[in-house]
Amino acid sequence: MSGPPNAQGGGTDRTWTVLELLQWTTDHFAAKGLESPRLDAELLLAHALGLRRLDLYLRYEDLVGAAERARYRELIGQRAGERMPVSLLLGEKEFWSLRFRVTPDVLTPRPESETLVEAALARLPDAEREYTILDLGTGSGALALALAHEKPRARVTATDLSGAALEVARGNAEALDLAQGVRFIEGSLFEPVAGEQFDLIVSNPPYLAQSRASALPPELAHEPAEALFGGEDGLAILRPLFAQAREHLAPGGWLIVEVDPDQAKAGMDWAVASGLGEAAAIKDLSGQSRAVVARRGMERA
Numbered sequence: 001m002s003g004p005p006n007a008q009g010g011g012t013d014r015t016w017t018v019l020e021l022l023q024w025t026t027d028h029f030a031a032k033g034l035e036s037p038r039l040d041a042e043l044l045l046a047h048a049l050g051l052r053r054l055d056l057y058l059r060y061e062d063l064v065g066a067a068e069r070a071r072y073r074e075l076i077g078q079r080a081g082e083r084m085p086v087s088l089l090l091g092e093k094e095f096w097s098l099r100f101r102v103t104p105d106v107l108t109p110r111p112e113s114e115t116l117v118e119a120a121l122a123r124l125p126d127a128e129r130e131y132t133i134l135d136l137g138t139g140s141g142a143l144a145l146a147l148a149h150e151k152p153r154a155r156v157t158a159t160d161l162s163g164a165a166l167e168v169a170r171g172n173a174e175a176l177d178l179a180q181g182v183r184f185i186e187g188s189l190f191e192p193v194a195g196e197q198f199d200l201i202v203s204n205p206p207y208l209a210q211s212r213a214s215a216l217p218p219e220l221a222h223e224p225a226e227a228l229f230g231g232e233d234g235l236a237i238l239r240p241l242f243a244q245a246r247e248h249l250a251p252g253g254w255l256i257v258e259v260d261p262d263q264a265k266a267g268m269d270w271a272v273a274s275g276l277g278e279a280a281a282i283k284d285l286s287g288q289s290r291a292v293v294a295r296r297g298m299e300r301a
């Protein structure tokens with residue numbers, strides 16, 4: 001090849017096919033240590049061309065015009081140089097087969113968090129019942145809206161400390177035509193729902209330890225710190241969340257909280273100490289303990 005598509009001044013007067021661009025970028029991303037170089041290259045090129053990723057496979061031999069190459073070159077620089085996550089470059093991420101807009105104000109929903117949606121649905125078996133659901137720390141709205149989508153009769157409350165995140169979540173609710181069944185409230189922990197009880201409380205709170213921040217992938221620097229870190233030891237939000245959940249659960253209600261695998265034991269202990277029963281760890285598809293589940297007994301006090 002006569003020059004990389006992202007070299008300063010290089011390769012400007014030659015033609016590039018879709019396949020050539022993909023191959024060059026895959027090698028470039030691999031050399032920069034990105035985890036999924038081919039997938040990232042495909043997603044970014046499809047975005048620059050205004051296509052769906054799978055459409056690229058039918059267009060391998062198509063030539064890519066100069067304007068689209070310039071746009072693609074910019075994306076390559078942001079991905080490999082600044083380590084911007086692909087989701088932020090595309091401005092969207094699929095979660096539970098729903099499309100969520102993502103911005104620097106929200107955590108990009110992670111596939112492993114779908115474990116919580118599955119676990120929640122398994123505990124809300126009655127199709128007719130108007131379950132009450134709280135998603136504490138909703139971010140983009142991923143958990144709240146996936147549940148609202150699956151349980152159209154449910155009354156869902158989504159809270160977040162961040163007003164900017166709630167704006168994104170509200171926009172996602174509207175775009176997904178789910179706004180009617182979901183209430184959004186700003187505030188910390190259970191403060192926005194004082195005096196209320198729910199059939200299900202689900203939460204993916206910030207649980208990374210600030211003390212380990214320097215060992216984390218550089219991509220995380222583009223996500224909001226308040227969405228990632230739970231204080232120095234990672235437990236600053238988890239601890240009060242488990243301690244306060246019982247008074248916000250209806251009799252027989254369920255608590256499901258995402259944790260780091262090495263926090264699952266502590267989470268179960270806190271759940272039991274707060275008076276909840278049936279405490280257990282839920283594994284994700286890779287076999288890691290990804291969430292803690294616990295249940296309030298049927299007693300009314």
Ligand SMILES: C[S@@+](CC[C@H](N)C(=O)[O-])C[C@H]1O[C@@H](n2cnc3c(N)ncnc32)[C@H](O)[C@@H]1O
Pocket residue numbers: 106107108109110113136137138139140141142143159160161162165187188189203204205206207226227228237
């Ligand atoms: C790990 S993100 C999860 C976002 C979303 N639920 C998901 O699973 O993709 C944690 C969210 O909790 C919010 N948050 C942080 N501290 C909080 C607090 N004390 N009370 C309520 N929300 C909080 C953050 O703003 C962020 O949106």
